[in-house]
Amino acid sequence: MFLQHLINGLSIGSVYALITIGYNMVYGILELLNFAHGDVYALGCFVVLGLVTAGIHPIIAILGGVVSGYILNILVERFAYRSVRFSGRVTPTISAVGVAYIMRNAILKIWGPETYPMKLGFRGTQLHLGGIVVGTLQIYIFIAAISFMVIISLFLKKTKIGQGIIAISQSIPTAALLGVPVNRTISIVYGIGGALGVIGGILFCAYYDTIFVGIGFALGTLKAWMAAIIGGVGSLKGAVIGAIMLGLIESMVAGYVSTLYKDALVWLILITFILIRPQGFFPSQIAEKI
C-alpha cells in the first residue's frame, strides 16, 4: 500500500513539477508571483481540447497548445506586466490577478464551466508489479519532469540566452549594459514558462482524463505556488523537489488520513512549513537581486 501511494505521489508530483518549473523561471527573472500562470496554461489546455475535438491528431493538438501557451504568456508579459515592471510588487500582482480573470472568463465564455473528458489516447497500460499498479503514463510523466528540469538547467547554463536570463535575474541594468536585450529576453522566459505550464497541464488532464476551467487556478497557480514555497521560490531544483514532495504529501494524506480533508491537511502542512523554513529547501539559484 505504501509503495502504491509513493508511486501515485511521485507521478502527480511530477505533473506539479512541470507546472512549477515554468512558474519558478518567471519568478526567478522578475520576482513576480505570476497569478496568471495557471490560467494561461488552462487556456492552452483548452486549445488542445478544441483541436482534438476538431479531429486533429493529439500530438499536433498538444504542440498547438504548447505554442499557444508560449504566445499567451508573452502577450501577458507584454501588455500586463511590462509597463508596471518597476512599480514595486503590489501593482504587478494586481495586474496578474486581472489577467487571470480575463483568461478564466475567456474559457468560461467559450467552453463554459463543464468538465470535459480529455481523450488524448496515451493512457498507456497498467503494469502490475507485485501488489502495486503502475501506469505507463505515470512513468512517462516522471521521465518528462526530470528531462525538462535537465533541459532547462542546461539551457540556462550553456546557452547565450540562458546566461542572459541569469544575468537579468541578478540585475537588469547590469545585464543591459553588457548587451542583453532585456525586453526580448524576458519575453522568452515568459514564453518558456507558459509552454512548460501547458505541458504540465496536459499531463494533468491526461492523468485524470478530464479538463475543466478550475485546473488553472486551484490546480495550477496554487499548486505551483505551494511547491515553490516548499522547494524554494525561483529555484529549478526547488521546483522539482518541492512539487514531488507536494505530490507525495497529498497522496499519503489521501491514502492514510482522509480524502475528504486532503486539501485542508495539505494547507496545514504547508503553513507549518512556511513558519519553520520560509526560504524553502533550495533558496533560489536565479533569483535574489544583488
Add this chain to the structure above:
Amino acid sequence: MLAIDNLVVSYGKIDALHDMSISLEPGALTTLIGANGAGKTTLLKTISGLMKPKSGTITYEGTSLIGLEPHEIIALGIAHCPEGRRVLARQTVYENMKMGAYVRNDDEVGEDIEYFFKKFPQLEGRRHHLSGFLSGGEQQMLAICRALMSRPKILLLDEPSMGLSPVLVKEVFKIIKDIHDEGVTILLVEQNAKMALSIADKGYVLEVGRIIAEDTAANLMNSKSIQDSYLGG
C-alpha cells in the same frame, strides 16, 4: 568621436545635468572629475542608454544615440563599466567574461578571455569561482576586462578606484593607461582627481550638474583653483 551637446537629464522634476556639453576625441583619455553627487554617474548612464535625457544630443561617429536601448549602444562599440563594479555574483569569472562578449558573434571570444587571463593571472586562477567571492580589487579587474570583452571603441569607466587600497588604485590606473595605449578611447569618471588627471589627456570638471572647467589635463593640474578644490591644495 563622441559629442554631447546641451544635455539635460533629470530625476523626476530635479535636473541632475544642466546643459552639458562634452566631446571625446578618438584615442584620447578624457577624464571627468567632480565631487560625490555632481552628476558623473548620471552622465555615463545617459550615454549608455540606461537613462533617457530630457533634451540635448549625443552623437557617436555621426549617429545619434538618443532613444537607443543599452544593448544597441554597446553593439555600436561603447562599453560602460559601471560604478561599484557590478560583477554578476552568481556567475563564474569565466561566465562574466563571456557575458562581456554578449554582443559579439565571432568565434574569438575564448581566445580573448585567455588573453585577459594571461594578463591578469589572479583572474585566471579563479576562472571557475563565483565572482561574488572575489576580492574588491579582483572584482574591479574583472569588471574592466568584462567591459573590454565587447571590443569597444569607447570605454566608459565609472570610479574604478572606488573602495580600493592605495596599492590597488595604482594598479588599476596602470591598467587604464595600458588600455589607452592600445588605442581605446576612454572617458574616465573619478573622484580621485589627482590620479585621473595624471594619466588623462584632457579633463572636465563637473560641479552640481554643470561643467565649470575644461582643459588639457596638464593645465587643470596646474590651475590654482582646481588644486585648491580637487587636488588637496
